[in-house]
Amino acid sequence: MKKIEVRxxxxxxxxxxxxxxxxxDVEANSVLALIGPSGCGKSTFIRTLNRMNDLIEGVKINxxxxxxxxxxxxxxxxIELRKKVGMxxxxxxxxxxxxxxxxxxxxxxxxxxxxxxxxEIVEKxxxxxxxxxxxxDRLHKSALSLSGGQQQRLCIARxxxxxxxxxxxxxxxxxxxxxxxxxxxxxxxxxxxKYTIIIVTHNMQQAGRVSDYTAxxxxxxxxxxxxxxxxxxxxxxxxxxxxxxxxxx
Amino acid sequence: MTxxxxxxxxxxxxxxxxxxxxxxxxxLLIIITVSLFLFVTSKGLSTFIKDGISIKEFLxxxxxxxxxxxxxxxxxxxxxxxxxxxxxxxxxxxxxxVSSAIxxxxxxKKLGQKILQPAIEIFxxxxxxxxxxxxxxxxxPFISKHFGGLGFSLLAGILxxxxxxxxxxxxVSTDAIRSLPVEIREAxxxxxxxxxxxxxxxxxxxxxxGILTAIILxxxxxxxxxxxxxxxxxxxxxxxxxxxxxxxxxxxxITMDMANTAMGSVWNDALWSLALLLLIxxxxxxxIIKLVGRRGMYK
Numbered sequence: 001m002k003k004i005e006v007r008x009x010x011x012x013x014x015x016x017x018x019x020x021x022x023x024x025d026v027e028a029n030s031v032l033a034l035i036g037p038s039g040c041g042k043s044t045f046i047r048t049l050n051r052m053n054d055l056i057e058g059v060k061i062n063x064x065x066x067x068x069x070x071x072x073x074x075x076x077x078x079i080e081l082r083k084k085v086g087m088x089x090x091x092x093x094x095x096x097x098x099x100x101x102x103x104x105x106x107x108x109x110x111x112x113x114x115x116x117x118x119x120e121i122v123e124k125x126x127x128x129x130x131x132x133x134x135x136x137d138r139l140h141k142s143a144l145s146l147s148g149g150q151q152q153r154l155c156i157a158r159x160x161x162x163x164x165x166x167x168x169x170x171x172x173x174x175x176x177x178x179x180x181x182x183x184x185x186x187x188x189x190x191x192x193x194k195y196t197i198i199i200v201t202h203n204m205q206q207a208g209r210v211s212d213y214t215a216x217x218x219x220x221x222x223x224x225x226x227x228x229x230x231x232x233x234x235x236x237x238x239x240x241x242x243x244x245x246x247x248x249x
Numbered sequence: 250m251t252x253x254x255x256x257x258x259x260x261x262x263x264x265x266x267x268x269x270x271x272x273x274x275x276x277l278l279i280i281i282t283v284s285l286f287l288f289v290t291s292k293g294l295s296t297f298i299k300d301g302i303s304i305k306e307f308l309x310x311x312x313x314x315x316x317x318x319x320x321x322x323x324x325x326x327x328x329x330x331x332x333x334x335x336x337x338x339x340x341x342x343x344x345x346x347v348s349s350a351i352x353x354x355x356x357x358k359k360l361g362q363k364i365l366q367p368a369i370e371i372f373x374x375x376x377x378x379x380x381x382x383x384x385x386x387x388x389x390p391f392i393s394k395h396f397g398g399l400g401f402s403l404l405a406g407i408l409x410x411x412x413x414x415x416x417x418x419x420x421v422s423t424d425a426i427r428s429l430p431v432e433i434r435e436a437x438x439x440x441x442x443x444x445x446x447x448x449x450x451x452x453x454x455x456x457x458x459g460i461l462t463a464i465i466l467x468x469x470x471x472x473x474x475x476x477x478x479x480x481x482x483x484x485x486x487x488x489x490x491x492x493x494x495x496x497x498x499x500x501x502x503i504t505m506d507m508a509n510t511a512m513g514s515v516w517n518d519a520l521w522s523l524a525l526l527l528l529i530x531x532x533x534x535x536x537i538i539k540l541v542g543r544r545g546m547y548k
Contacts, residue, residue: 081441082441
């Protein structure tokens with residue numbers, strides 16, 4: 001089943017075209033990895049899927065992005081959209097509040113006030129992000145006292161707490177050590193049973209390990225996409241092959 | 250690589266010269282601060298030591314007759330006057346200032362950065378005599394005409410101080426809010442928060458210590474302001490019973506009386522005691538600002 005369908009998507013920052021005629025489908029309950037050199041448009045692309053680019057001045061978008069068949073830019077309310085499409089950022093960015101309040105933030109702003117309900121959500125989300133055992137005794141300590149890897153899993157828990165359907169991850173492990181990275185990769189493996197995940201990564205091995213599908217971007221264009229095995233071992237385009245084999249990038 | 254001996258020697262010389270200048274400047278600064286504090290303290294304490302007036306009378310009596318045979322230097326009315334005028338001014342300027350800071354950083358970014366902030370920074374630099382004179386010319390007759398009384402009043406003092414502290418509070422809070430990482434705002438929006446929710450639940454709590462610092466700085470400015478206040482409050486040494494009555498503050502009584510008193514008289518000593526009190530209060534403000542700053546999570 002197709003969760004997201006992108007058709008003829010153009011994006012401009014002022015005069016500069018950052019995305020050119022992107023066409024891409026994302027299967028539900030799969031992991032799609034976006035690869036490509038820096039500045040190729042991967043992060044810009046991922047941000048069109050939850051309309052984070054709306055926050056940047058001078059951004060113009062043409063084309064359509066459908067989520068469950070509905071046009072994100074015409075038929076969907078941006079608040080509702082971001083509830084459905086969660087995002088984990090490159091640098092762990094917990095709020096300067098307690099671990100508990102970080103996770104409860106999303107449910108609270110969406111109107112859940114009941115203490116018992118919130119407790120349940122916080123515990124469930126932290127467990128799902130494989131962080132519960134490490135923080136259950138310091139839920140009311142500042143989130144900034146956690147290690148970088150824990151902070152990133154907290155950000156994942158915070159995203160899970162609003163029960164999204166899609167999770168966007170923008171280089172979620174690039175600021176982390178190898179062990180924290182491994183934990184997050186294991187987590188992605190588990191999460192894909194319930195969620196559709198799109199991950200931007202610079203790390204070829206990571207893309208190979210965690211993803212079912214891979215899309216290769218270059219200079220704002222989508223060069224090639226397909227099942228990860230095919231893109232990695234049997235690329236159709238010469239540029240994909242060059243990038244994957246490390247000839248540039 | 251060949252080493253130019255001359256160059257090496259010159260480099261070392263410049264280095265030690267620089268060190269010496271920095272060290273002397275730092276030392277000088279410490280000496281000036283300490284000697285100022287010692288001087289004001291010794292002068293201020295002579296009211297109690299030399300003239301035999303009790304600290305209790307000074308702090309809790311409102312009888313101010315420093316020129317009588319048996320001088321009375323009860324200063325409660327000045328202390329209360331300073332507190333009233335500053336506290337009410339801050340109660341108005343703090344919400345206004347913080348709101349304008351939020352407006353400039355979170356809502357109208359372009360307008361804020363290009364026009365409002367430079368304008369506010371100019372306001373910070375306007376000398377207090379200008380504020381006082383405008384207050385005297387515009388505010389005092391206005392209050393007299395529309396609310397009654399002479400116009401020289403607690404209300405006039407509050408309004409002048411509100412206008413004077415507003416730019417300080419706005420500009421310091423603006424810096425505090427602007428220095429927050431953009432990532433935490435993005436995190437909030439990405440969870441489906443509205444702009445108002447983001448401001449209310451993320452931006453303000455995260456900038457709390459910076460905003461508090463701004464308010465305390467404003468309060469310190471209000472408390473220490475002498476000239477502009479003195480020009481509009483009427484300078485009667487009493488506790489005002491309404492907003493429209495004239496009054497005095499610690500700073501205004503010092504500026505009003507200092508030229509009339511002889512060195513070493515009880516009157517003069519009492520003014521020094523008030524100056525000491527001001528010094529202690531401003532130190533307290535500084536300590537509070539440091540403590541608040543240390544508690545903040547982002548710096």
